[in-house]
Amino acid sequence: MNPTNKDQAKAQLDKTLQGNDKIETAIAALQQDATEEMLAHVLTVIRRRMKEYAQLIVAVEPPKGDGKINLQAIKTGDGKQWWAAFTSFDEELKGSSQIMSTFTADIDKIFHAALQEPSIEGVIINPWNRTIMLNKTLINIILGNPV
Numbered sequence: 001m002n003p004t005n006k007d008q009a010k011a012q013l014d015k016t017l018q019g020n021d022k023i024e025t026a027i028a029a030l031q032q033d034a035t036e037e038m039l040a041h042v043l044t045v046i047r048r049r050m051k052e053y054a055q056l057i058v059a060v061e062p063p064k065g066d067g068k069i070n071l072q073a074i075k076t077g078d079g080k081q082w083w084a085a086f087t088s089f090d091e092e093l094k095g096s097s098q099i100m101s102t103f104t105a106d107i108d109k110i111f112h113a114a115l116q117e118p119s120i121e122g123v124i125i126n127p128w129n130r131t132i133m134l135n136k137t138l139i140n141i142i143l144g145n146p147v
Helices: 005-017 022-032 036-051 089-093 105-114 136-141
Strands: 055-061 073-075 082-087 099-105 122-125 132-135
Touching: 005 055, 022 036, 036 105, 036 136, 055 089, 082 089, 082 105, 089 132, 089 136, 105 122, 105 136, 122 136, 132 136
Parallel strands: 082 122
Antiparallel strands: 055 082, 055 099, 073 082, 122 132
């Protein structure tokens, strides 16, 4: 039985997401023990995955009249806007009642875009379950930029 193009594409996609469970595990540990040391550990794990060219899943809004695709934002109780990113399709499906259009993107590209977008506060990874809110300061730390 020969693999189809769809199977090959799925295998390639899975490869870019494989290992993101390390991020989920680190976030779960931080949720159990919310210390500066655990936060530093989570940021290090995310940086390592980024350097391994890992990707996250991002939700997009349908294009409006301008034809541009925008990342879907989540508004928090304080009125601030955050982009949502997911470590796996399982994480994406946990809390959304609506079907989302998604694509995968390199972690560093998502973070660089977030730093350039004045209307958002940062990126929330796995907003429904193993959650971490990365504001622009934390994103700069992960990227190795001066803070």
